Amino acid sequence: xxxxxxxxxxxxxxxxxxxxxxxxxxxxxxxxxxxxxxxxxxxxxxxxxxxxxxxxxxxxxxxxxxxxxxxxxxxxxxxxxxxxxxxxxxxxxxxxxxxxxxxxxxxxxxxxxxxxxxxxxxxxxxxxxxxxxxx
Numbered sequence: 190x191x192x193x194x195x196x197x198x199x200x201x202x203x204x205x206x207x208x209x210x211x212x213x214x215x216x217x218x219x220x221x222x223x224x225x226x227x228x229x230x231x232x233x234x235x236x237x238x239x240x241x242x243x244x245x246x247x248x249x250x251x252x253x254x255x256x257x258x259x260x261x262x263x264x265x266x267x268x269x270x271x272x273x274x275x276x277x278x279x280x281x282x283x284x285x286x287x288x289x290x291x292x293x294x295x296x297x298x299x300x301x302x303x304x305x306x307x308x309x310x311x312x313x314x315x316x317x318x319x320x321x322x323x324x
Contacts, residue, residue, distance in 0.1 A: 192233060193233070193234065194223065194231040194232065194233060195231065195232045195233075195237065196229065196230070196231065196232075197211055197212075197222075197229075197230045197232070199232075200232045200236075200237055200240065203237065204237070204240055204241060204244060205244075206240070206244065211230075211240065212230075214240065214243065214254075215230070217254060217258065218258070219239075219240075219243055219254065219257065219258055219261065220232075220236055220239055220240055220243070221236075222236055239261075243257050243261075246260065250299070250303070251299075251302070251303065251306070252299065256295070256299070259295060260295070263288065263291065263292045263295070266288050267288070267289070267292070270285040270288065270289075
């Protein structure tokens with residue numbers, strides 16, 4: 190099956206992003222589209238899925254782009270850890286444990302931030318309901 194490629198305009202339109210945002214994602218190495226000899230960016234389906242995940246991390250979950258990059262790097266390191274299951278190297282196993290612990294710490298920190306945001310929204314909602322009931 191032949192791999193399909195998409196130009197930056199198509200990806201921007203499909204995902205509701207600007208071309209500038211996509212270029213920035215490339216600049217900070219969140220995504221690496223293929224470049225033609227003329228310098229045009231060509232995105233694969235996998236690139237588009239990755240950008241969609243970046244957008245969801247940012248827009249829905251509230252992660253900063255630096256946090257998103259860290260998450261994606263952690264995912265890659267986890268893939269490498271688990272693809273090398275036959276490793277008996279104690280140092281490598283220790284490094285893998287540290288990587289996973291860092292992932293857990295990042296997730297715990299973000300969970301605390303999201304919980305605070307949730308509480309603020311609930312407080313505002315309660316105040317709005319109280320105001321509406323007192324009319």
